[in-house]
Amino acid sequence: MNTTTLLINFAYVISAGLFIFGLKMLSSPATARQGNLLSALGMLLAIVVTLFYSGLDYKWIVVGVVIGTVVGLVAAYRVQMTSMPEMVALFNGFGGIASLLLAWSEYHQHPELSVFIALVTFLSAFIGGITFSGSMVAFGKLAEKIPSKAIIFSGQHIVNGAILLAALVSGVVFAMNPASSYAIFLVIVVVALLFGVTSVIPIGGADMPVVISLLNSYSGIAACAAGFVISNNILIVAGALVGASGIILTKIMCKAMNRSLANVLFSGFGATTQAAGSGEQEGEIRAASAEDVYYILEAADSVAFVPGYGLAVAQAQHVTQELGELLEENGTEVSYAIHPVAGRMPGHMNVLLAEANVSYDQLVEMDEINPRMDTVDVCVVIGANDVVNPAALKDESSPIYGMPIIETHRAKTVIVLKRSMNPGFAGIQNALFFYPNTRMYFGDAKASIQALVGEFKSD
């Protein structure tokens, strides 16, 4: 190892330290921003020192970096906060394809690989490929460019199993004799891309938080494998950190839906369970007008808003914040109760409300609000459905039975904002709508809240 290489590798150690500190600072909203900047600084340092390796072809590096920077910045600053899940999916996919291309390029330059290096080259290309095509499908579903419902066909598991088996067999054949297996490598690339598509299409829209978390983890593992290919510690450390992060988020999301990862990945929820749990409900629907809702809110001492994906669709975060503000001026205690899987990615609702200037200490987690739900005067459910369905607690025949929910039905009054009586994503009728303390306030979420704001202002 010559001096330059040694110095470069020492700089990588510093970068790794900055990544770790950056992630550590993400544990509080107060320090999170500096944490991210620290992590970005670590990345910049790693990039700059890498350019000191001798024999690089700067012309092409500049081309790649300029294109990437322009596209990345434009995308990052143009994207709406409500579209954040698809943006993350897209960036994630690009990270995956970069690992695939890197492995390919290394293999192309040095086809004589040891068995170990050949194996990690296979993993880097395979996982990178799945990450890319899987993320593209997730992006398409989230941006509603392709149907977000689970797409199921008969024999799907057999097809997926066969593809996976084919990939593993070609991986082994490739690792045995990499120098003469260029064609097999290309087969691996194609199979990986195919597998990404077939494994994500059967997963429905509401399960997207799990899928995005998992793909996030894959992209880290792919980077890690690429690190083994080129024997580079910084890729291994950073990739492992991301891999661990994705796995933890996946676990949290699964727990919040009371389902195993296998169930999310293989069951096609929402398509197969539609028939179940749509039984007759007891009780009746009580509709309320803007004026009724205004009087209820005006008299309340404490109000908890419970947002869901519908809030994002209706872009109602700003009016909701305005209403919250008016309620506070009226002496009401306002909080926002957020279910871990509300929205289409982990923490989706928190970002939207932060965008609308809601103070982060008003955002409360499910486990925090549930014990004191009995003391809440009014819960306002905005575009959330399954995450507040009491059937999850009581009805053993319900497909969502056992899933932890925000127990809004225990509040003194529940106001549910809803476009119509259509059941939610999972196709399950919501028992909450038929509770005696529930009032249904029909209409577009944004317009409905706007009307309430108007009532408060004209007062």
Add this chain to the structure above:
Amino acid sequence: MEPVFLTFVFVLAIFLGFELISKVPSTLHTPLMSGSNAISGITLIGSLASVKAGNATVAIILGTLAVAFATINVVGGYAVTNRMLEMFKKKDDGGAK
């Protein structure tokens, strides 16, 4: 020995990752995801080093594409995370109104 050494680093980093990430509150899960996503663009380092002078055309194309995609991941990821985190404010430090 090198594979063993690299695996050592890998295993320790995984444990460190679990420790660090489990302390992140759910409020910050989206920024965590996009921020860690930007970190996974670390492949850029490898991609840069693979674009060597005198490479065959195929390797140049593959390397340049890898650099471009990884740069989108890194730059876009950090920028969008920063944009999100900028919005997380508390009332008393001038958040609302």
